[in-house]
Amino acid sequence: MNPQQEPALSAVVTARVGYVNALRKAVDGAKSRPLAETVQKNLTELWEHGGREGTADPRRPERILIRPSFVVRAATDPLGPMLPRLVKSKGLQLRLMLLLLFDAQCRYGPGEAVRNVRRVTPRAGDEFESWRQLVLAESLPARGSGCGPADLRARQITEALRALEAQDLLSIPYEKGTTRRIYGLAKDRRTTWTLRSEASTPDVHPRYEVPVPQSFGFVRLPREFFTNLWIFALTDVELAAYVTLSYLRWRFPDKHAAQGVYLRGDHREVYFRMTRTTWRSTELLHRFRLVDRARDPRRNFRTGNVGDRDRRWKDKEIMPALFTVNEDALQRPALEVIHQVLTAPTDEDEMRRNYGQAFVDEQRRMTLFDPTDFPFATPPSIDTLLGVSPTH
Secondary structure, three states, X not given: OOHHHHHHHHHHHHHHHXXXXXXXXXXXXXXXXXXXXXXXXXXXXXXXXXXXXXXXXXXXXXXXXXXXXXXXXXXXXOOOOOHHHHOOOOOOHHHHHXXXXXXXXXXXXXXXXXXXXXXXXXXXXXXXXXXXXXXXXXXXXXXXXXOOHHHHHHHHXXXXXXXXXXXXXXXXXXXXXXXXXXXXXXXXXOOEOEEEOOOOOOOOOOEOEOOOOOOOOOEEEEOHHHHOOHHHHOOHHXXXXXXXXXXXXXXXXXXXXXXXXXXXXXXXXXXXXXXHHHHHXXXXXXXXXXXXXXXXXXXXXXXXOOOOHHXXXXXXXXXXXXXXXXXXXXXXXXXXXXXXXXXXXXXXXXXXXXXXXXXXXXXXXXXXXXXXXXXXXXXXXXXHHXXXXXXX
């Protein structure tokens, strides 16, 4: 890597560690248990029982389906897909939209319209957990603000609901005769906001119905993406990149199984409306083991750089990076994994980052022939073996 890039990378990693630490430390009060534990428990119960004990026919969807036009649209579409429009540096709108889809598909079957049953803030006697109890977010109020962590998170949720309405993904009613919005349930416990299709546009925004599975095309997110808190542990750009790769995985299953999937730069910009910054977050997804990036002898694995790129691309000497999605990695707890990889990477983590999973697997196979050979050599030993340096 270019030495001039190291300070910026370090700053990114430092901010990334700060974010995950804030989530690990988040609580609703001085004597309450970590918020991450509460949210994980509630999301698991939502999946198991539809959010209510004693449900006669729990859905328990193994994968949450997302309509493809949420991710990709024709080049002629004036606004493009919804996903990149929800990517922000701050705010819960993307996470909340994905959470609304998870909630809907845990409670309703294919082809059924859905209805909100939750308040933003819990009240005594509520049948379902509130949205505040299903959302993990940084919750350290500013000094002198007069509000606690739970109040801040409730405000973050209502702001995200308004942001989703601005994108035609929700319709939020007013209390009768007032200018107050109904972000949860009205006094009659029935009047509430309406979830619109994730494929909505300003002109066409039908009420959301749980999609009927098809053979290909739908994004399919494993339920552990939600119950193990990856939905909250990943940043917006990481979420967008992961959802996009998941779409490509299910849209081109044979290619994914054979070699991996790729996304050309011009297609990324025209059809997915995804910025280069967002796509570069695939590097962190690789480090977290959520995806594997294939090794290409014509590229520097660490940076992805190639010499004389324009000429070699024109002569078809290089191709975009190939990725495979590792669903098994979602079985692990997100916050612990990210914190460990970024703050205390193992030798295997460093090998994977610098040379890819294929190299790690090769090192493992070597030990079958020489048990004395330590399988995960330190970076200097790896450089000697390959005759290259990860920083050049």
